[in-house]
Amino acid sequence: MAASHEFGIGELSQHTGVNIETVRYYEKIGLLPRPPRTEGRHRIYADAQLKRLIFIRRSRELGFTLDEIRNLLGMVEGGCACGEVQKAALAHLKTIRRKIADLRRMERTLADTAARCEGGTAPECPIIDVLSRG
Known part of the structure; x- marks a missing residue:
């Protein structure tokens, strides 16, 4: 069995790519359990917190909201079946695809x-007209 490592918040931040203030925020909102502290009041993190923080960071990179991540973590900790995790991932994928379609429409x-706009000094501007419509 591999030995457990202990990290200060700076080292945890380096290993995970998560900003120190973000680590503190995740603790504050209960996404990351508050770690024990040394007598000097410094936070001490273990491998479990490192792994959890990487999970949170990767989930954020994939666009999951904090509430969705909380739900996923609950599934992981509750020994939820893979099918339930898949269901949550597919629901998120549907949201992403809807956002992509919206972005394509906006584009x-x-x-x-912009193609109808001639630029220059004309007082009429198709871009302003489109943006001003109700």
């Missing part, structure tokens, strides 16, 4: 509008 609208 088309902006590209079409």
Whole structure:
């Protein structure tokens, strides 16, 4: 069995790529359990917190909200079946695809509008007209 490592918050931040203030925030909102402290009041993290923080960071990179991550962590800790995790991931994928479709629509609208704009000093501007519509 591998020996457990202990980390200060700076070292934890380096290993995970998560900003120190973000680590503190995750502790404050209960996403990351508050670690024990030394007599000098310095936080001491173990491998379990490192692994959990990496899980949180990767989940954020994939666009999961903090509430969704909390739900995923609950599934992991509760020994949830893989099917439940898949269901949550597929729901998130559906949200991402909807956002991509929205972004593509926005791109088309902006590209079409910008293409109609002649620039220069004319007082009429198709971009302003589109942005001003109710």
